[in-house]
């Protein structure tokens with residue numbers, strides 16, 4: 200439990216105990232939670248359920264958790280992450296409101312409008328932003344100057360039966376969208392929405408290279424780019440994934456283990472290069488990603504799964520007038536837009552659905568890169 204977590208968010212400060220009885224639903228003031236107790240060690244525990252929500256808060260019964268690469272980072276243990284164990288995991292989730300706190304002071308903009316009610320299906324923004332700084336007021340939530348941490352990574356997350364959240368961080372799910380799918384909106388969908396449209400400013404008719412198109416965010420990027428009429432080139436690590444990426448609508452799929460994506464991408468674009476590269480792999484492939492950009496092209500990246508450090512040619516950067524965007528997280532508006540896209544039929548590709556006790560197996564599967572699409576854990 201991190202000291203940075205506002206008390207209302209973490210429930211009572213009772214140390215979780217490993218439970219023989221961590222099997223049923225929240226009852227008698229107790230609930231189940233998945234707790235990271237050490238590097239690569241998650242336990243299903245029973246602990247105190249949160250108290251009734253305070254003013255400006257709602258209580259959510261969690262129904263589904265989406266897994267992301269940030270779960271792998273957290274599970275492996277990262278030297279730079281400021282956190283204390285044990286820590287409840289789960290960075291993105293969907294659920295149903297089961298209690299609503301008293302109405303907050305309406306003159307305080309940070310508390311937001313309490314229009315939410317019991318029974319509403321919702322997702323939540325997992326960055327504990329201040330709601331008051333310039334970035335927050337302007338809707339650039341992921342640039343909050345006073346963020347108290349990312350739930351599930353720095354402070355307790357969503358993998359538990361019940362959680363109290365500030366209403367201003369809670370977003371309703373459209374009626375036609377299943378909670379399993381909605382659980383992929385707060386991180387996976389919104390991250391891609393932010394990368395493609397806020398940062399890279401992808402336009403209809405442009406050509407984009409999506410690196411690692413079989414990953415959770417890669418599959419979303421292919422679908423979002425195709426939905427606005429882009430030409431999509433993507434890379435995958437095996438022929439089975441190539442077939443699936445093609446079925447998602449990718450125009451050209453390159454198996455990067457058997458072919459050089461730089462050569463093929465340049466050929467496919469008549470040596471001009473692509474308008475945008477969607478990067479999240481880093482490592483050796485990053486220079487290749489720069490090489491396939493057209494002059495003035497944009498590269499947007501949110502990850503470095505193949506390695507965080509590279510060298511690249513600064514002359515190439517300025518002579519070719521590349522624009523490189525680092526992207527991390529998203530805004531609440533990006534989550535709303537993602538849910539609206541889901542309501543219009545742009546749904547996540549689900550690789551696997553797991554039960555609560557199997558969440559750790561899901562993280563291991565993500566780490567092994569055997570996935571095509573998203574892994575969702577259901578409560």
Ligand SMILES: [Zn+2]
Nearest residue numbers: 329332335343
């Ligand atoms: Zn802020």
